[in-house]
Amino acid sequence: MSKHQDALSNERIAHLVKTVFKQTSGVLQKRLKTLGVQYSHWTLLRVLWKGDGLTQRQLSEQAGISEPSTFSALQAMERLGYVKRQKMADNQKQIRVFLTASGMSLKNTIVPQAEWVNQSALAGIEHADLQATRRTLLAMVDNLSSLGDLQTDALDPPRPESVSSSRAQAHASMIHSGMQDA
Numbered sequence: 489m490s491k492h493q494d495a496l497s498n499e500r501i502a503h504l505v506k507t508v509f510k511q512t513s514g515v516l517q518k519r520l521k522t523l524g525v526q527y528s529h530w531t532l533l534r535v536l537w538k539g540d541g542l543t544q545r546q547l548s549e550q551a552g553i554s555e556p557s558t559f560s561a562l563q564a565m566e567r568l569g570y571v572k573r574q575k576m577a578d579n580q581k582q583i584r585v586f587l588t589a590s591g592m593s594l595k596n597t598i599v600p601q602a603e604w605v606n607q608s609a610l611a612g613i614e615h616a617d618l619q620a621t622r623r624t625l626l627a628m629v630d631n632l633s634s635l636g637d638l639q640t641d642a643l644d645p646p647r648p649e650s651v652s653s654s655r656a657q658a659h660a661s662m663i664h665s666g667m668q669d670a
Contacts, residue, residue, distance in 0.1 A: 515608070531553060532553070537592070569591070572588055573585055
């Protein structure tokens, strides 16, 4: 077991996911920097490569970035010639974001960098383990997305009497053994 695995072996899943994200994004950020591309631009470009012409708000939502951060990044990206922002004739308040040829061509340069980081992160991991991890993470996304619409008081942890006894026993056993589930 590596020193990282040993140190993190009893951490919550949420902490492990955060750690992997920080490490992969950190490595990618360094690789992009050597190409003169900011990580925040990569995040927006990924969305725009799937289909541009989005409003700034749509782009912000799809990229998972706050609107003020998206606005600032778009200003810089426009100065660099990656995107153009355009008011639409039918709605002068609405600004849509379009890739320029330069912004589109970056895809051929930086996507391979992201793919390399991803392949490096997954090196030596069995296909079946990756599939199980993917299924688990997708289930967690579903579980947590359903909590987003709940009222704050509905987010309180369940009372012991509302948890099935077998689940409560399994949970207690995991905590006792040092394995925490979230």
